[in-house]
Amino acid sequence: MDFNLLTNIEICHVFKNEAPMALVRYSHIPTAFISLLVGFFVYFKNRKSLIGKTLLAITMLFSMWSFFDLIPWEFGYNSVLTMFFWALLGLVQAFLFMSSLYLIYVFPENKDVSFTKKIIAAIFMLPVVLLTPTAFNLTLFDVTNCEATEGNFFTNYYYYLSLLIFLWILIIIFLKYRKSEKVFKKQILLMGSGIELFLILFFSTNFLATLLDNYVILIYGMFGMVIFMGFLAYMIVKFKAFDIKLIGAQALVYSLIILIGSQFFFIQSKTNQILTGITLTLAAVFGIFLIKSVKAEIKRKEELQDMTEKLAIANDQLRKLDNAKSEFISIASHQLRTPLTAIKGYASLILEGTYGEVNQGIAEPINKIYASNERLVQLVEELLNISKIESGKMEFNFEKHRIEDIVKDLSDTFVILAKDKKLYFNTELPEEHTPEVEIDTSKIREVISNLIDNSIKYTRRGGVNVKVELVKNATWKVKHQFKSEKPVIMDGDAVKITVSDTGIGIPKDDLSYLFSKFSRGRDTKRLHANGTGLGLYVGKNIIEAHHGKIWAESEGAEKGSRFIIELPLEQPKS
Numbered sequence: 001m002d003f004n005l006l007t008n009i010e011i012c013h014v015f016k017n018e019a020p021m022a023l024v025r026y027s028h029i030p031t032a033f034i035s036l037l038v039g040f041f042v043y044f045k046n047r048k049s050l051i052g053k054t055l056l057a058i059t060m061l062f063s064m065w066s067f068f069d070l071i072p073w074e075f076g077y078n079s080v081l082t083m084f085f086w087a088l089l090g091l092v093q094a095f096l097f098m099s100s101l102y103l104i105y106v107f108p109e110n111k112d113v114s115f116t117k118k119i120i121a122a123i124f125m126l127p128v129v130l131l132t133p134t135a136f137n138l139t140l141f142d143v144t145n146c147e148a149t150e151g152n153f154f155t156n157y158y159y160y161l162s163l164l165i166f167l168w169i170l171i172i173i174f175l176k177y178r179k180s181e182k183v184f185k186k187q188i189l190l191m192g193s194g195i196e197l198f199l200i201l202f203f204s205t206n207f208l209a210t211l212l213d214n215y216v217i218l219i220y221g222m223f224g225m226v227i228f229m230g231f232l233a234y235m236i237v238k239f240k241a242f243d244i245k246l247i248g249a250q251a252l253v254y255s256l257i258i259l260i261g262s263q264f265f266f267i268q269s270k271t272n273q274i275l276t277g278i279t280l281t282l283a284a285v286f287g288i289f290l291i292k293s294v295k296a297e298i299k300r301k302e303e304l305q306d307m308t309e310k311l312a313i314a315n316d317q318l319r320k321l322d323n324a325k326s327e328f329i330s331i332a333s334h335q336l337r338t339p340l341t342a343i344k345g346y347a348s349l350i351l352e353g354t355y356g357e358v359n360q361g362i363a364e365p366i367n368k369i370y371a372s373n374e375r376l377v378q379l380v381e382e383l384l385n386i387s388k389i390e391s392g393k394m395e396f397n398f399e400k401h402r403i404e405d406i407v408k409d410l411s412d413t414f415v416i417l418a419k420d421k422k423l424y425f426n427t428e429l430p431e432e433h434t435p436e437v438e439i440d441t442s443k444i445r446e447v448i449s450n451l452i453d454n455s456i457k458y459t460r461r462g463g464v465n466v467k468v469e470l471v472k473n474a475t476w477k478v479k480h481q482f483k484s485e486k487p488v489i490m491d492g493d494a495v496k497i498t499v500s501d502t503g504i505g506i507p508k509d510d511l512s513y514l515f516s517k518f519s520r521g522r523d524t525k526r527l528h529a530n531g532t533g534l535g536l537y538v539g540k541n542i543i544e545a546h547h548g549k550i551w552a553e554s555e556g557a558e559k560g561s562r563f564i565i566e567l568p569l570e571q572p573k574s
């Protein structure tokens with residue numbers, strides 16, 4: 001073509017026509033559209049998020065850039081139009097770089113940067129804003145060869161600024177990656193590389209276009225945005241970043257379909273159209289699967305959340321009910337105590353002959369009344385203990401006391417009880433005194449007494465042995481079930497009390513829940529019908545309140561049992 005025959009403007013039209021116009025439109029329109037789509041989706045999902053706002057700003061700047069860049073391509077070059085739009089392009093591009101830097105600063109914490117940093121950024125941006133409309137930017141646009149003459153100062157400043165921001169982002173990614181929690185590491189890496197790829201493509205094509213004097217190269221820079229949006233979409237789906245979930249997946253799929261579908265407008269070759277058709281179908285099919293699976297996942301999550309909430313409500317109601325029950329038991333037990341004490345008093349007065357001589361016929365039923373009343377008194381006592389434990393109202397009076405003294409004291413009573421059942425009763429106390437232990441004596445006495453009482457109750461042949469010893473450097477963990485504090489690790493010396501018997505033993509399955517409320521062994525009822533299943537439960541709570549531990553051991557049914565308590569010498573200072 002003979003250029004000399006054409007006017008200046010026409011020359012540029014020729015240039016324009018030589019440029020692959022389909023590629024120009026294709027690179028500008030769909031990419032700007034997709035980036036805006038993603039930007040708006042992220043923003044509308046969480047309007048308050050700084051990240052969302054910055055992303056929207058980036059995508060808007062980008063689409064503005066695409067628009068400004070497209071106009072000279074589309075309408076042919078003439079000096080004024082090109083100068084004007086190229087100036088705008090430079091401005092927008094600088095802001096685009098700065099917003100990208102801001103994005104990596106606020107991601108993923110969503111925290112704004114300091115005022116000082118903003119001032120520094122503003123200082124860097126000032127020459128861009130001030131000099132863009134001047135001759136420092138574009139001196140002139142020569143329509144004879146369709147080339148802009150760039151003001152040297154500005155071009156250099158502009159490239160250095162872009163390079164600086166690019167490197168700055170790289171450093172921020174590196175620093176953030178190092179100190180962030182593991183869950184965010186991958187997100188930072190993806191977001192960072194997305195931004196950097198976008199910028200480097202933008203920047204290097206710009207540079208190359210100037211260097212090689214071929215402005216068609218600029219077009220390829222825009223595909224960096226597609227890559228960036230792809231990274232973003234992946235993050236949205238994979239990490240539920242920006243809280244977008246389904247919309248994110250849909251945006252990704254629809255954008256992909258639009259992007260591929262738009263190719264039909266630009267390609268003429270049949271083979272390419274068929275290939276695009278196949279790609280489009282594949283993308284649509286996979287897209288539908290992706291959306292479906294995301295939907296299913298969201299549904300599952302929501303169901304789970306729903307169930308958790310319901311459970312929490314039910315839990316709360318149960319707790320309230322439990323409190324009401326404890327309160328009720330507490331009041332009822334207090335009311336029961338008075339008449340029971342009266343029955344006990346009168347029965348013993350009758351038996352002692354205070355109301356006249358008691359003949360054998362009447363003495364026996366009165367004795368039975370007395371014994372039954374005693375059982376009721378004990379039950380009421382245990383119920384009261386439980387309501388106190390559960391409402392956290394049980395009070396402890398800690399004092400220094402020797403465990404052996406308690407055991408010696410108890411053995412006087414239990415020797416007789418064992419003898420009545422033709423059982424032996426041994427105590428095994430250390431030759432050297434065990435140190436004194438910080439305890440609530442009456443409560444610990446109650447617990448040991450209950451263990452010995454149980455051993456005698458649940459033994460037919462043989463007998464019971466109670467051993468007290470010092471354990472050096474014991475370590476254990478205690479968590480009191482009615483206190484929400486963290487478990488306490490105890491270590492140091494402890495006094496160990498072992499009550500062993502040759503009785504009915506405990507089947508393996510029963511061992512784990514013996515210490516629960518109202519729990520009684522399966523075979524127990526035959527041997528002793530009147531138990532409550534509360535003694536061990538109360539005992540465990542008392543021992544745990546002493547930061548001690550209690551457990552049972554047995555080789556199985558009919559093989560005897562061992563109940564063991566370990567108490568620390570001192571209570572931890574709170």
Ligand code: ADP
Nearest residue numbers: 454455458520521524531532533534535536561
């Ligand atoms: P109770 O003895 O009133 O049933 P406890 O809480 O004291 O309640 O004991 C709970 C259960 O633990 C008993 O019902 C019994 O099955 C089992 N148990 C306790 N001590 C022994 C023991 N020495 N030998 C066998 N089983 C025992």
